[in-house]
Amino acid sequence: MTPAHRESPAWLWAVAVILCPVYGTTASIVFVFSGTFGTFGNHLVRDVMLIIVSVISALALTYISLLLFTFLRREAHTKGQAADFEWHLLVPCLNEESVVAETVSAARTSFPTAHVWVIDDASHDRTGAIVRGLQDFDNHVHLITRVLPNARTGKGDALNAAYRQVGQFVGDNPHRRQHTIIGVLDADGYLSDNTLELLAGPQAFGDEQTGGVQIEVWMKNRNDKRPRPLNGRWKNLVGKILIHLQDIEFRTANSAMQLLRVKTGTVGMGGNGQFNRLSVLDHLAEGDGEPWGKKLSEDFELGLKILSLGYRTHYTRDAHVSQEALPYFRRLLTQRTRWAQGLLECASLLPRLRRAKVLNVAGLLELHFLMIQAWLSMTNLLVIPILTILAIVDGGTWLWQSTSQLLTLFAAIIFLVLPYAMWGPLYRIRAGAKVGWLNSLGLGLLFLGYVYLTYVFYARAIGRMLTGRNAWAKTKRNADDLRQLDTTPLHIIPTAAPLLDRAVVQQLAVELEGREEYAHELISTFAVIWPKRLANVQLATAAEDRDATWDAVASIRVAADMLGAARLAGTAAHMAQFVEAGDFDKLREALPALEQLGTDTVEEIRRDVVAASEF
Known part of the structure; x- marks a missing residue:
């Protein structure tokens, strides 16, 4: 086949060519020539480390700037058939x-x-x-x-x-x-x-x-x-x-x-x-x-x-x-x-x-930069603490010796903080997250620490590779924890009501042109949709979203009523009272009962309708 070779847009190259030297020069001033981290030229090892930090900073900031420019240029996608x-x-x-x-x-x-x-x-x-x-x-x-x-x-x-x-x-x-x-x-x-x-x-x-x-x-x-x-x-x-x-x-x-x-x-x-x-x-x-x-x-x-x-x-x-x-x-x-x-x-x-x-060249550069990010992160993890310790040992109270050094230190912090903290406000502006401005700023600062956790991830990953460990470690599901909670059902289930009223099912068949298979298809669809309906109630309750919980519970009640699942419909009606009162603690306690009752109703459908009709 003909390779799907794609040329990168001109603006991408322009941004990279302009910003990389600018960031490199700025990083050199901050880390190498400011004297904040020691006098350049007096110690070969420290000089090499300062140059390394400057190069890594310039590359990282150029890459992040390209991400920002791309992220802000929204391009809508066209639907197809x-x-x-x-x-x-x-x-x-x-x-x-x-x-x-x-x-x-x-x-x-x-x-x-x-x-x-x-x-x-x-x-x-x-x-x-x-x-x-x-x-x-x-x-x-x-x-x-x-x-x-x-x-x-x-x-x-x-x-x-x-x-x-x-x-x-x-x-x-x-x-x-x-x-x-x-x-x-x-x-x-x-x-x-x-x-x-x-x-x-x-x-x-x-x-x-x-x-x-x-x-x-x-x-x-x-x-x-x-x-x-x-x-x-x-x-x-x-x-x-x-x-x-x-x-x-x-x-x-x-x-x-x-x-x-x-x-x-x-x-x-x-x-x-x-x-x-x-x-x-x-x-x-x-x-x-x-x-x-x-x-x-x-x-x-x-x-x-x-x-x-x-x-x-x-x-x-x-x-x-x-x-x-x-x-x-x-x-x-x-x-x-x-x-x-x-x-x-x-x-x-x-x-x-x-x-x-x-x-193309841009594609190869992007992939190679992605692959070396782990090693760049590990290099920073080793080099920056060493430079900081050397600066403190050599300079004593170096931080407070002059205003220029404080300004340089502030610039260094900007280099290390702003490129990551900005994603908090962008989460609100471009991703449409429902968080306030102050919360978005706070999340941005916390995201900085979260990003620096990659040092830990990569260190562990490199350690596993060097020791030949490559087993697939499965992550435990959050939902597994819910099974450890008290699942004693509340006394909200109308036990006198039937799980499934076959008379209602037969009436459905009459209303659907007398075709019993249509009624079977309808209640089978209910059985397939049930897990999603239950999940909707669980998610809305967990979020304590009153409107969403009301809609999710009402969906179960209406569907159960239509099929003659009176016990499930009655339980949903009781839960609607908790929603109306805003009592989410009661709702959480009621969820296991709702889940079990829904499971029992589906089993009743399987026994009395699907199996009986050889559907």
Whole structure:
């Protein structure tokens, strides 16, 4: 095929050429020639360290400036016809019983024509059973069961198993495979309702040179008031801050990086919300045996391999996938160490990209800078403390010796603080986050510390690589903690009412042109949608959003009434009273009862309607 070579816009080069020397000169004045960190020329080792810090600062500030310029230049995407493509969503799962039902339900509710393929990677919980239960009601839900010892060998292997199954399902027709799109969702991922239309547009898969598209990532629990339900007020405050910082990271800084990569032709694929053309995966399989590789960041690895074949990769902010953020530092540390190590492993693909000669100079520079960022971070981690200690030892009370040194120190702080703290206000301005100005400024300053945590992530990642440790460390789900809470149901369930009134179902059939199969289809749809409806109540209650909770509870009550699920409808009516009173503590206590009752109602549908009618 003809390589999808893309020239970078002229303004990108102009900004880089102008700013890099300016930043380099300024950094040299601040760090090398000001005397604040010692007199240049008196100590060779210190001189080298000062030059290194200046060069790293100039490169980092130039890169961040390019991110800022790109992020502020909003370019809307055009929708296409989703019906022009066939859509298959892959959901790799290992012990995901707490979230898989709502994820499958959300995907099938939003995208009725899409197929959802859950890969159960030898889970020891109820993941497989939950998916099989959904299959009873929906023939677009598929389960791929992997069994030990051929399971738990990495996410890439799980996705490759699904690729083979989907390939068999689609068949060998080249045109159909060209127009089949494979998406990858985390087990907690929700796609925005406009996703498939935007992916079908001319900037995405409407261009046949496009091999992969990544959409923006949001944190779905960003409004949770108690993200750490087993802990007290202060730990919950820390959890809320961590969640907001992750939302800032993905919706501003990470999004800006991807938008810049659109210009350089080097967009990377992420583990959640990536979409790839089946025919391109076939092309990869021809050369590599399988599309996805063995690296810890198998998603980013896949994107680089797609680029090496000459296909385009693209990114859009106008569609998004929501996932849960981690309110626990230890879990965040585990997750980000894995990501950092995976990124470092992908450096081995750079020679392949250079040999392919499909990227322009800007693209190659961007990728190489991305790969060396870990080493630059580690260099700063070592050098800056040494320079500071030497300056204090040599200068005594050097900070207060003159106004010029204080000003220089202030300039150095600006160099280290402003490029990262600015993302807090931009989170409010450009990402549309519902935070006030003061909160956005505070979050920006906290984001600075969050960014510097990458030093820890990269240090751990490098340590793991040097010691040969590359096992895939799974991050525990937040929802797993809720199972440790007291789930004693409240006495709000009208036990005298039936779980499912068959007379109502029969009346539905009469109203639907006398066709009982239409009634069966309607109540089966209720069973598929139920996990998403429950999740809507849980998310709204966690956020203590009165309007959203009212709507979510009302949705359950109305649907249950229509189907004759009187016990569920009555429970929802009781919960509506808690919403009206603004009593979210009572609502939280009632959620386990609602969940269990919904499960019982779905089981009743399965027994009395689906099984009885051989539906």
